[in-house]
Amino acid sequence: MNDVVGDALRYLNDPLVWTRPGGLLDLTGQHLLMTLAAVAGAAAVALPLGAWLGHAGRGSGLLVAISNTSRALPTLAIILLLATAGLFGNTATVIAAGVFAAPLLLAGAHDGVRSADPAARDAARGLGFTPAAVLWRVEVPLAVPLVAAGVRTAVVQVVATIPLAALAGGGGLGQVISLGMGTQRYGQVLAGGLLVAALCLLVDGVLAIGQRAATPRALRAG
Amino acid sequence: MPGNPWFDWSWVTANAEVLTLRTWQHLLLTLEAVAIAAAIAVPLALLVVRRRRLAAGIVGVAAVAYTVPSLALFAILAPVLGIGRTPVLVGLVVYALLVLLRQTLAGLQSVDPAVLDAARGVGYGPAQVTVLVRLPAALPAVVSGLRLATVSTVALTTVGVIVGYGGLGQLMFEGFRNNFHRAEISAATLACLLLAFVLDAALWATGRALTPWARRRA
Numbered sequence: 001m002n003d004v005v006g007d008a009l010r011y012l013n014d015p016l017v018w019t020r021p022g023g024l025l026d027l028t029g030q031h032l033l034m035t036l037a038a039v040a041g042a043a044a045v046a047l048p049l050g051a052w053l054g055h056a057g058r059g060s061g062l063l064v065a066i067s068n069t070s071r072a073l074p075t076l077a078i079i080l081l082l083a084t085a086g087l088f089g090n091t092a093t094v095i096a097a098g099v100f101a102a103p104l105l106l107a108g109a110h111d112g113v114r115s116a117d118p119a120a121r122d123a124a125r126g127l128g129f130t131p132a133a134v135l136w137r138v139e140v141p142l143a144v145p146l147v148a149a150g151v152r153t154a155v156v157q158v159v160a161t162i163p164l165a166a167l168a169g170g171g172g173l174g175q176v177i178s179l180g181m182g183t184q185r186y187g188q189v190l191a192g193g194l195l196v197a198a199l200c201l202l203v204d205g206v207l208a209i210g211q212r213a214a215t216p217r218a219l220r221a222g
Numbered sequence: 223m224p225g226n227p228w229f230d231w232s233w234v235t236a237n238a239e240v241l242t243l244r245t246w247q248h249l250l251l252t253l254e255a256v257a258i259a260a261a262i263a264v265p266l267a268l269l270v271v272r273r274r275r276l277a278a279g280i281v282g283v284a285a286v287a288y289t290v291p292s293l294a295l296f297a298i299l300a301p302v303l304g305i306g307r308t309p310v311l312v313g314l315v316v317y318a319l320l321v322l323l324r325q326t327l328a329g330l331q332s333v334d335p336a337v338l339d340a341a342r343g344v345g346y347g348p349a350q351v352t353v354l355v356r357l358p359a360a361l362p363a364v365v366s367g368l369r370l371a372t373v374s375t376v377a378l379t380t381v382g383v384i385v386g387y388g389g390l391g392q393l394m395f396e397g398f399r400n401n402f403h404r405a406e407i408s409a410a411t412l413a414c415l416l417l418a419f420v421l422d423a424a425l426w427a428t429g430r431a432l433t434p435w436a437r438r439r440a
Contacts, residue, residue, distance in 0.1 A: 072418030077411040193294025200289035
C-alpha cells in the first residue's frame with residue numbers, strides 16, 4: 001500500500017504529467033467543460049419544467065417516482081448504449097451525465113417553487129399579478145435557495161460521474177484512472193481518484209459562494 | 223451484418239441462465255452492502271446524535287468521501303483487497319453508509335423537542351429516550367434512507383465491472399465489447415431497473431408496515 005501512495009505522489013509531483021498536451025491540466029479542462037455542458041443541457045430542460053410543475057402544483061408524485069427510478073438507471077448503461085449507437089466517449093458521457101443530473105435539478109426547481117410562502121403568493125395575486133408574474137416575480141426569487149442547492153448537488157455529482165467516460169473511450173480525468181488500471185499502475189489510479197475528489201471539493205466550495213451570492217439578501221440565513 | 227436491435231426477447235430466453243446468475247449476484251451484493259452499511263450507520267448515528275458537533279463532523283467527512291468517484295474507489299481498493307467481489311462490496315458499503323448515516327442522523331435530530339421533553343418528564347433516561355423515543359420517530363427517515371441507499375447501490379454495482387465483479391454490469395460491458403450487442407446491454411439495464419424497483423417497493427411496504435402511525439397523516 002505504501003508503494004501505491006508513493007507512486008501516486010511521485011506521479012502528481014512530475015511537472016510534465018501536468019503540463020504536457022493531454023496532461024492533467026488539459027484533462028481537467030476537458031472534465032470541467034463536459035460537466036458544464038451536461039449540467040447546462042439538463043438545466044435548460046429541467047429548471048423550466050420543474051418551476052412550471054411547482055407553479056401548477058401538479059406532478060409531485062410523478063417527480064418522486066422519476067427521481068427514484070433515475071437513481072437506479074446505471075450511468076454506465078446509458079454511456080454504453082449510446083456508444084453502440086455510434087456516439088462515443090465525450091458526447092455519450094455528456095448526455096448520460098445530463099440524464100443523471102436532470103432529476104436533481106427538476107426536484108430542486110419543483111420543491112423551491114412549491115415551498116414559496118402561500119401568503120406571498122396570495123398577496124401577489126391580490127395585487128393583481130398575472131399567473132406568469134406570480135411565478136416570475138414572486139415564486140422564482142423565493143425558490144432561488146433550493147434551486148441553487150439543487151444545482152450545486154447536481155454539478156458535484158456530475159464531476160464525480162464524468163470519469164466513467166473513460167470506459168467508453170472518452171476524455172476527462174477518468175482517463176488517468178482507467179489507463180492506470182489497464183497498465184496496473186495503481187499509484188496513478190489513486191492519483192486520478194484523488195484529483196477527481198479534489199476537483200469535486202473545489203467546485204463545491206466555489207458553488208457554495210455562488211449559492212450565497214445568488215440568494216436574495218432577505219433570505220440569507222446568518 | 224445481422225440486425226442489431228435495441229431489444230431482443232430471444233436473447234433473453236437464450237441467455238436466461240447467465241442473466242439469472244448475474245441478477246442473483248447483483249441482488250446478493252446489493253443486499254449485503256446495504257445490510258452491512260445499516261448495521262454500522264444506525265448504531266453510529268444513535269451514539270453520536272446527542273453530540274451535535276461530533277455529528278456535524280461525521281456528516282462533513284461523509285460528504286467529502288461521497289465525492290470520491292466510484293470508478294476510482296473500486297480501482298484503488300482492488301490492489302489492496304484483490305480483484306473480484308471484495309473491493310466492490312467494500313466500496314458499495316462506503317457509499318451506502320454515507321447516505322444512511324446522513325438520513326438517520328437527520329431523522330433522529332428532527333424529533334419534536336416537546337416529545338423528548340415529555341419523555342424526560344416521565345422519567346426516561348438518556349439511553350431510553352434515544353432508543354424508545356428517537357429511534358421510532360426517526361424510522362420513516364431511516365426507511366427512506368434505506369430506499370435511497372438500496373436503489374443507488376443497485377446502479378453503482380454495475381461500475382464494479384472495472385475490477386471484474388459488476389453483476390449485471392458485467393453483461394453490459396460484455397455486450398459493449400462483443401461488437402456493441404445492444405440486446406445484451408438493454409436486457410441487463412432493464413434487469414437492473416426492475417431489480418431496483420422491486421427492492422424499492424419491498425422497502426416501501428416494510429416501512430409502511432413498521433410505521434402504522436404515519437399512515438393516518440398521509
